[in-house]
Amino acid sequence: MKKTALLIIAVLGILLLRAAEDLPFWGDPQSPASVHLSDYYLEESYEETSVPNIVTSVLADYRGYDTMFETVVIFCAGITVLIVLRRTHRRRAKVISPRPERPGADIILQTAARLLVPMMQLFALYVVAHGHHSPGGGFQGGVILGSSLILLALSYDIQMALHRFKEKLVLLFSAGGVLLYAAIGLACLFLGRNFLAYGAWAALLGISEPEAHSHGMLGVEIGVAITVLCIMFSLYIDLASGGDLDEGL
């Protein structure tokens, strides 16, 4: 078995090395990937979407359909972990038993967390909102928001974090984030344009088309952030407690 694996790896390695000889040089401005589409995005995207950060406009507008499904992948992963771990009717021996006795609450840890969590959340909101102008956006902001909750659960315990953010709400918002994304796209369809053609919002909001694109992107980024936040937290509480939500790591 090990020899077969070695053989497969060797063949794959040779294939990849052979292919690597043929690839364009790192950062080559004349490589096909740099000349075919990039010029268009660099020259036109600000005119068309009024978003200076081209990464955001490609991700959330030109290829917004992909990004919607990326968000669905995250949602799907959350539900997958939930359905596998969190079964209410079952007889399950605790895998990690006996657990170490929890030492008493650590005041340094908890105070630090209490100071950090609001700052993290504020910064996360900035990252979401400022994705149009600088690196950032819904995925990054959502992860920071999610980790602020995980920090709370780590420094106190899962019960405390769940008390602040009930599991039912977590699940509600995780679907709600994707639904917000899809709804913004669907509205364009009902306004007589194609799915995710944010320009359709222009007449409704009384703004120009490029501005409508910018607003549409902000809307979907918020949807992404909500889903990522909820799924991050949901994954942590399910994995850390083996699906029982009683105690964490």
Add this chain to the structure above:
Amino acid sequence: MSLEQHAIIIILAPLVGSLLISLFGGLHRRLSYLLLVACLGISFASTIATLRLVAARAAIGPLHYYLGDWPPPYGIELVIDPLNALVLTMIAGISLLVAIYSKEMARRDNPDRLHHYYTLFALLVAGLLGITASGDVFNIYVLTEISALASYALLARGRGFAYYATFKYIIMGTIGASLYLLGVGYLYIKTGTLNIAELPTFINSSGLVDSVSIRVAFILIMVGLWIKMAFFPLHGWLPNAYTRAATTTSCLVAPLMTKVSVYVMIRVMLGVFTLPYIYHVMGWNRAVVWLASLAIVAGSIGALAQTNIKRMLTYIIVAEVGYMVGGAWLGNAAGLTGAIYHIVSDGLMTACLFMAVGAITYKTGDSSLEAMRGVFRRMPVTAALFVVGALAMIGIPPTCGFFSKWYLIQGGLVAGHYGFVGALLLSSLINAVLFFRLFEIGYYAPFDTEGTPPRGHGTTVVDEAPFSMLMPLLISAVMIIVVGLSTSRIVSGLIQYSLPAGL
């Protein structure tokens, strides 16, 4: 909304449906079932509308739907031609049937979190429909991830060693998807585009036709897809994962997942690399057809060795994947027609057989060969419909199974590949042995019904599966015959237009 919007509604209906099920399904016991059937019904209606639209303009060209109104290659587009319109209709139709069928069984298998089970059910269907409709190689990858993730979760919710079997599938499936993605990455770095309509001209341009990395991309994409479709010898994960799964899951996953991977393979072969590139630049088509012949023989022999009906069917799937890969790689019109036609007919046959076995399991609690005892007496309708599916699998006219074999064998003869023809005939023969053994057990083997002696007459109580299971089963069996009888219309009205010109 114009008629063309149906193209996106096909995918959005199950997607939005899954979100609604996840939000509101927990409120009432029946709500998630109703939502699922409703959203898949809308999706199916849209596929029919799209199919009619595409068939009407088959000679003109495919239907393009620009997402976000961005013209390709800057944005993503859905491209619906006769080939994927046919596959979309098959996927939406079968998933709707399985959704209706799941009424009793899914509730029994999922005492908790039924609405999350249905959420993933709808997501899986959305993923499969999205893969099929897409005109962008990276978009296909993203949607593959959705359908794969959902299928892992659904399969893991089975019996016994389901977790272990699914874990193997996760590893294999992830490797397959990674290889595909790596191949797409090479294509992008060499051509600068991900749009399927644009790729062939780049790949066959004088600068790239000899490029090593494009060839490596082709190999990686093919091997990745072969893992995903369980093409011999990469099929190891399939029988365990599918056998251990809960009934509704296997009814959904078995007919659709492998078929969609076969569709993507055919799309990549015809649409991205084009046949001249594959046959003249790569030139291992004969070797692949031999491998496919081996897959057919190995799958059929594997099926002979099984004592569990469901497991036997999973080995037949492995053999059927060999049919389609072999047909596609024969490289002539008859072989390709057979492979494309077989995607639809195999989907229907597999769905019919799995649903029939599921109904028997529902009543007997068992899916071993013994469960067939007395089935013709106890469950006459289910048994009769099982026979229809089995006859299709063997390839008896006028079922659709006969016509796909007809085209495939014709393709083998035209290409002069007698090994493939021999494998097809052998597999039909083995299928006949397999299913007639089941009929024999079902018809003649003695069986107990409480208190009555074996071979007792007249006292046997008919104990049929519920209507919600019989109705979809009946429709799938009828469709097997209807599709068989309308073969010439399907081939001349749809499949003919999806073959490359001059073949």
